[in-house]
Amino acid sequence: MGDPLSALAGGGVLAVITGVEGPHYRNPGTIMVFPAAGGSVGQLSSGCIEADLALHAREVAADGRVRRLRYGAGSPFRDLVLPCGGGLDVALLPVADPAPIRGALAARAARRDCLLGLDLDRGTVALDGPGFPLRVVPPTRFLTWGAGVEAVTFAALAHAAGYPAELATHDEATAATAAAQGVALRDAGPGDADPRTAVVLFYHDHDREPPVLAEALVSPAFYVGAQGSLRSHRARVEALRALGVPEQAIARLRGPIGLIPSARDPRVLAVSVLAEILAERAQ
Template sequence: MNLTQPVFGLNVDPIDAILARDGDAVLAVITGVEGPSYRPVGATMAVFSDRHRVGTLSSGCIENDIALHALEALQKGRPVAVRYGRGSPYMDIRLPCGGGLDILLLPRPDRSTLHRLAERRRQRIPCTLRISRDDGAMALEVGGETGWDGAVFQLRLVPDIRFLVFGKGPEAGTFAALVQSAGYPNVLLSPDDETLEHGAATGCATRALTAKVFPADLAVDPRTAIVLFFHDHDWEPPILADALTSPAFYIGAQGSRMARDTRNLELETLGIDPAALRRLRGPIGLLHSARDARTLAISVLAEVLSVATTAGPEA
């Protein structure tokens, strides 16, 4: 039996994959980790009846065996719990990290619940998926944390970090292309046609800026990062004035320390108070004085992810 047919499309989500395909599927969820682990509690993988799979729960050492047990779970029609590594009965399968991994296999997960979950994710609404260990019944709740609640496993799902990228020139286009390639939702907003064309060519959502304003219809939530890449710094104050009233967890603007100080003075004249100004980052990036667009893009993305990690998953 060939079980080595992964569907490893970059950034494909296993739950989305189940909803996108007809036929039987199994949702595999890591429900416990002992010691080091390649993937965290709550990580998911999908296995289909035609032996294809989406996602990974290890560095590649157990996926074939998970697929085998998943097909067995489809035949049994009920959830199956599997243990790998430390304390596992499968002594011939070793985890390179030396830890232990508990995985729950859910045959034919309730698609109506998964569709409601997908809609909440589309609307960027945090929620918790509750899964019964005994019969695989699913329900959605507003609150709750990832982990066991008696015989129910809870999977907390929060929106991906979303990037609103404002700017003109190679820095804006390169940064938007980087976050797009990494699979983060993003919008590139620019007054420059060439910048917008560059972004569109790399798959980014784009929007033309026709005035020096923060578009009123842009939805900003606590999982949004707002980054400005303008050499023409007079675009910044009116955009940042509204950005600083938003719940975005990261707001930053390209430029030197001198540009930052000038920008802050202009924002003060617009009535932005010092507490709000302290939210504004600049110069941006972990590597100060980056001299090319690629280095700057990587440096800024690293800083944003560092801030997100410090702030917590629902910042």
């Protein structure tokens, strides 16, 4: 489907959910855009209102005026029913000057949070401006270390789901297989991990783990975990103590990892670990 914010870098019309009443599939702040070049990127529902939004977006593009719309409960559009039974408030704003959008994209690329202020009365968009706050944050990033099918399967799954994913490996075959699936390779350690980064290790040779874990555990990474049994986890904890890693940092180490106990199939393990990490991130 593409990235809505990136699609707005050349200007167009921005549609944003400003309020939700009752059940709905999207949260306030979810956006859909209608680029000046044509088409649309993103969705605000499961297909219930997108065609109608496109009609209103054309009007906004033509006259440069904000539209405030209500769908579902309390809406004048009786022919547009939301199956979930709730109500949805949407604003459509013209984006004639995409400079603030480009600024937000640059901040996100540098993995910095930023805020776009949407003035729903004047129809303006400004970095750190007044109005409805649209938070632009870096996506969850996955840094994987390891060798073999488990490491490749996990990194490829995260990449396929649309997340930034990188793999560090000493094994040439692992590197080649991962690269063929679109996974970026890295040589650096986990020292550049930020609060939206997960670090995951899939090694069968556990002797390779301590140096990577020691660096990851004192980084801001929100999740640090390693594949293996409870016995392996206890052994790596002792190895980290021998390296002088603080107990508070060691306590952050997750293991065994994944929501499904003792998963052995690489695909099941990958889904299990990815779900655990995203659940942690959602908290």
